[in-house]
Amino acid sequence: MAVQKDRVRFNVGGKIFETTATTLAIAGRESYFGAMFDENWDLQINPAGEHFIDRNPDCFSILLDLLRTGDLYIPPNVPEKLLYREALFYGLMDHVRSAKWGQFDGNRLQPSKSVTGRAPGDGTAIRASSDGGCCVAHGSMVHIYDWMLEEHPPINLDYQRVNDAGWVGPVDPTGLVISTCERLGRGQGGMGLFNSTTGELRYKFNVTHEGVAKSYTAGALSFSDDYKLFSSCKGRSNEYGIGVWDQTTGQQVDFFYEPTGWSLGDADKLQWLNGSNCLLVATLFPRKDNCYISLLDFRSKSMVWSWSDMWSPANSDDRRVRDAIAMEENSSICVVNEFEDLGFMDLRRDSGSVRWSSRSRLMKGKMPDEPCYPKLALHEGQLFSSMNDCISVFCGSDWVLTSRLRRSFGGSICDFSIGGDRLFALHSEENVFDIWQTPPPPILPIGNDREMLFSYKLLIIENYEIKLPSVQNST
DSSP: OOOOOOEEEEEETTEEEEEEHHHHHTTOTTSTGGGGBOTTOOBOOOTTSOEEEOSOHHHHHHHHHHHHHSOOOOOTTSOHHHHHHHHHHHTOHHHHHHHHSOSOOTTTOEEEEEEEOSSTTOEEEEEEOTTSOEEEEETTEEEEEOTTOOBOOOEEOTTOOEEEEEEEETTEEEEEEEEEEEETTTTEEEEEEEETTTOOEEEEEOEEETTEEEOOEEEEEEEOTTSEEEEEEEOSSSOEEEEEEETTTOOEEEEEEOOTTOOOTTOSEEEEETTTTEEEEEEOTTTSSSOEEEEEETTTTEEEEEEESTTSOTTSGGGGEEEEEEEGGGTEEEEEETTOOEEEEETTSTTOOOEEEGGGOOOOSSOOSSOOOOOEEEETTEEEEEETTEEEEEETTTTEEEEEEEOOTTSSEEEEEEETTEEEEEESSSOEEEEEEOOOOOSSOOOSOHHHHHHHHHHHHHHHTOOOOOOSSOO
16 A cells, blocks of 8 residues: 655644554545545545644544554543444544454353343344344343444334244345244234345335235344345245345345255244355254254255154154254255254255264253253354353364353343454343454463563663663573
8 A cells, every 4th residue: 555654734623643554544435534635546635734623632642543553542532332432423433442352252252241131031133243243032022232332212013912023134234134923813913124224124024925015923033245134934824935036125025935844934043145046944943853963955956864753762862953054165954953053064965964073062960940942143154053151162164162161140041143353242031132352362472481581671771771770680
C-alpha cells in the first residue's frame, strides 16, 4: 500500500491529535479514515490543515494508539461500552476485536462473562451471530444481544413456542429468522423474518399447498450461500417435509415432500453442504422413536444418502443417537450418543454403519436423572460436543479429546453456538448463558530462562535511559 507520510491533525471534541497517513491507512478502506483517501491511497489533505470530529477525545486517543501499535489498552476511566460505540462509529470494531481477543481456538477458550436470563428453566435455543452477538429463545420469547451484549427489544411470538432461530447473514446483518409451532384453531404458525434491532416483523414465510397458504409448524432452520432458507415443516394436510424460500423476497421456491416411511417434517437438525449442494436432514430421539439421517438433493428431488437405526438391535449404541453433523472435508457424518461417544459414518457408502470412538467418552458412572441431550458443532477444523455442564473439544484427524470447557453455575448445557470470535453456552436450570473467548497471545514471551529475563530487563533500561547500579545476581 503506497501512502505518503503526510502528517494529519485532528481536533476531536476540542483536543488536538497529530498522526500520519500511514497510520490512518491501517484502519482500512471501510473505516471512517478510509474515506479520506482516494483510489490510489493518497491522503486528501483538508485545506484548513485540521479535521474536526465532534466525538469523544479519550476514546479517539485509545483507538489511535491501537492503529499505531496494534495493542488495546482501556484505562479505568473509560467505559468499555463507550469505547465500542466509538469504534463502531470509526469502523474499527474488527481492530478492537482482534486486539482484545485472539483467533478462535477451542483449546484456549476462557470464560469472559455470564448473562442471566429472565425465566429460569425454559431455555430453548441459543444462536450466535457472525459478529459475535447472539439471540436466546425462552419459550415464546426471543431475547437479542449485540456484540457489546446490550439487549435489544425482545421479540414476543404471542405464546407460540420457538423451535429454532437463525441469522440471515451478510445481505441483511439485522435479519433474524424465527421458526415456531402452529397454534391450532388460530391459523398461526410457521416462520417470520424479524429486524433484530427493533423486533419488527418484516414478512412471514408461507407454505403453499395446491395454491393455498397453510398454517404449519416450522422446525429446524438452515441457510445456503445463494440466499435460500430451508426449514422442516409439519402441517395438517400434506405439508410434511422440507420447505425452501428465497431469503431476500420471502417467497417459497421449492418443497421436498416427505417420502413414505421417513420423517423430514419433524427434523431436529438441518445443515446445508456447499460442496455437494445437498441438505443434511436429521430427525433424532426423543422427537421420534427412531433416528433418520439423510442427504437431500433438491436438483434431482432425491434422497442421495440415508441412514436409520430402525433395524439396529435394541441395545445398540446406534439407537441412542442425539445429534449429527456433516463434515464435508472428511466425507463423513459425525453423530453423538447419550454417553458422548462420537460415531462416524462414511458418506461415500450408500448406507454406512456407525463407527464408534470410545476415546471420546467423558462420562463415567451413573448418568444424571435429567441430562440435557448432547449437541455438536464444527468450527475452524475443531469439533465441539456438549454433555451435561461441559463442552468437549476434539481435534486432529482422529478427533481426539483435547480439552473441555466447564462452568458450574446454571446446570446442564441445553444448547450452545459459535459465531464471530465467541462460543455461547446456554444452561438449562437457571437460564444462564456463558460467553467464552480466546485471549490474545502475550506481547512478549516470558519463560524461566534467566538470560532471557535479564536481557529483557536491560532492554527496558536502555529504552528509558535509566542508570542503575550494576546487577550482581539478577533473577
